[in-house]
Amino acid sequence: MTNTGPMDHLDDWEESLAARYPAGDSRPAPERNSAGAAFRDYSPNVRPGIREFYRLNHRHQTVAFVEAKKRQYLPLRTRRMGVWEAMEFLNTLVDDSDPDADFSQIEHLLQTAEAIRHDGHPRWFVLTGLVHDLGKILCLFGEPQWAVVGDTFPVGCAFSDTVVFPEFFAENPDSRTAEYRTACGIYTEGCGLDAVHLSWGHDEYMYHVAKPYLPAEALAMIRYHSCYAIHREGGYAHLLNERDRELLRWVRAFNPYDLYSKGDERPDVRKLRPYYEELVAEYFPSVLDW
DSSP states (O other), X not given: OOOOSSOSSTTHHHHHGGGGSOTTSOOOOOXXXXXXXXXXXXXXXXXXXXXXXXXXXXXXXXXXXXXXXXXXXXXXXXXXXXXXXXXXHHTTSOOSOOSSOOOOHHHHHHXXXXXXXXXXXXXXXXXXXXXXXXXXXXXXXXXXXXXXXSOOOBOSSOOOTTSSSGGGGGGSXXXXXXXXXXXXXXXXXXXXXXXXXXXXXXHHHHHHHHTTTSOHHHHHHHHHTTXXXXXXXXXXXXXXOHHHHHHHHHHHHHHHHHHHOOOSSOOOHHXXXXXXXXXXXXXXXXXXXO
């Protein structure tokens, strides 16, 4: 029986990203980190669980569903807590089946941030690495995994073949609604992504939590880092404006740190915590609305 309830193992979303290149598709060579280690090098035979995840995701992520989740969560009245408290809350979900490494959520966030810091990026960029996945606490609020993780995409217009497993959109009621079936759908050409509803998940949620505090470049990294159909595959280009195209350069710069910063050495959480608590306090208040 398929589990559509809250996730037991949060990093299952990482494995689901392999499905961007299902069996039979032309896939690029595995990406590698600076040490030459390959990451996300999956065989063409995607396991059935990944396909089922995206079947549920593509079936249920409708305009009505996205609008309902925005009404539910974007008033940000679910919980009040600080950033480090949110990290520790998220850390109660640990994946012991990660194919790349065995790390807790805090360790993954610190690895991402430390890789960014190592390369000399601005402090806001480092902080973005630390907080970008905190929206996954939606799982702890009871949301099913298909409504929290995985690749994101626009709704309210024709679904693009650049989205993983596009055949599953045939089960989505919006695919049979005339106003959603054209290239622009309910939008206008060049309207910009701020005017577009993306499928609901941790990216959009965390974007709104962080919106008052971080620069536009950081917010774009948070909001679009799972939207591979746009920032990697070039889909939905007709909806973008010039501002989007500029911000997506930052998203593409960020993503390798998220996906390929894992290594054999665990970060020393106790040693790094004072630095990151100071960094968090530079941008965020002590308590945030979630």
